[in-house]
Amino acid sequence: xxxxxxxxxxxxxxxxxxxxxxxxxxxxxxxxxxxxxxxxxxxxxxxxxxxxx
Amino acid sequence: xxxxxxxxxxxxxxxxxxxxxxxxxxxxxxxxxxxxxxxxxxxxxxxxxxxxxxxxxxxxxxxxxxxxxxxxxxxxxxxxxxxxxxxxxxxxxxxxxxxxxxxxxxxxxxxxxxxxxxxxxxxxxxxxxxxxxxxxxxxxxxxxxxxxxxxxxxxxxxxxxxxxxxxxxxxxxxxxxxxxxxxxxxxxxxxxxxxxxxxxxxxxxxxxxxxxxxxxxxxxxxxxxxxxxxxxxxxxxxxx
Numbered sequence: 001x002x003x004x005x006x007x008x009x010x011x012x013x014x015x016x017x018x019x020x021x022x023x024x025x026x027x028x029x030x031x032x033x034x035x036x037x038x039x040x041x042x043x044x045x046x047x048x049x050x051x052x053x
Numbered sequence: 054x055x056x057x058x059x060x061x062x063x064x065x066x067x068x069x070x071x072x073x074x075x076x077x078x079x080x081x082x083x084x085x086x087x088x089x090x091x092x093x094x095x096x097x098x099x100x101x102x103x104x105x106x107x108x109x110x111x112x113x114x115x116x117x118x119x120x121x122x123x124x125x126x127x128x129x130x131x132x133x134x135x136x137x138x139x140x141x142x143x144x145x146x147x148x149x150x151x152x153x154x155x156x157x158x159x160x161x162x163x164x165x166x167x168x169x170x171x172x173x174x175x176x177x178x179x180x181x182x183x184x185x186x187x188x189x190x191x192x193x194x195x196x197x198x199x200x201x202x203x204x205x206x207x208x209x210x211x212x213x214x215x216x217x218x219x220x221x222x223x224x225x226x227x228x229x230x231x232x233x234x235x236x237x238x239x240x241x242x243x244x245x246x247x248x249x250x251x252x253x254x255x256x257x258x259x260x261x262x263x264x265x266x267x268x269x270x271x272x273x274x275x276x277x278x279x280x281x282x283x284x285x286x287x288x289x290x291x292x293x
Binding site for chain 1: 075082090093099100101147153158161162164165271272275282286
């Protein structure tokens with residue numbers, strides 16, 4: 001059973017997890033968006049040449 | 054292994070591996086998060102022990118990403134291989150983000166346990182801050198030089214110099230007096246954690262490891278494609 005009641009330490013535990021989730025989500029989103037964008041540009045310049053990252 | 058230094062072979066090899074790593078990372082992150090909140094409170098630290106499940110992987114992968122950056126920089130400098138340079142560049146942003154998270158979550162853990170957000174004289178805290186500054190310096194140096202080859206060489210030298218800091222970070226808790234607790238995972242005699250904390254922590258570390266590999270491979274693949282696009286644009290500009 002999971003315990004989500006952090007008691008008197010909630011002000012420390014939740015911000016630590018929240019900022020971690022934000023940063024990891026941002027890293028993943030940025031990497032995937034950049035991969036799609038450059039792959040699409042390569043396909044536009046040389047159709048059939050692109051290797052989707 | 055060295056065959057993968059060929060960009061085409063690298064793209065073919067990682068085409069299936071990369072989405073597999075993203076999937077493994079997502080599944081492990083979900084499982085590890087559940088395990089982290091299913092673990093009991095620590096008898097001394099209470100619920101703040103749950104910060105450990107994000108702080109320790111962040112710090113470990115912050116160091117690991119710099120090792121990847123430094124070793125790739127060595128190969129880029131010695132063999133002048135473009136893929137090694139792309140690998141070094143691709144490790145910088147995730148490594149900087151992980152180290153930033155290690156500093157922030159460490160501070161959020163330190164306040165209730167030590168009574169302080171930060172200690173300027175502490176060897177572990179300062180060596181991790183220096184690691185973060187090496188990452189920032191590496192990225193700033195690359196961004197500040199227009200000629201990509203010159204930028205790559207200068208950044209590779211800085212990347213290599215920063216490797217000196219890695220053993221200092223690791224052994225700072227043994228060499229100097231510090232508020233930071235000694236190593237609890239990689240230490241003589243085995244981990245000092247009981248299984249109820251060790252299992253979620255190792256699962257979370259595996260998740261962050263898979264996530265770093267997914268981010269790193271995706272960024273290297275993107276860098277290869279970006280350079281091809283720039284080469285095509287340059288060739289067409291010359292032809293026009």
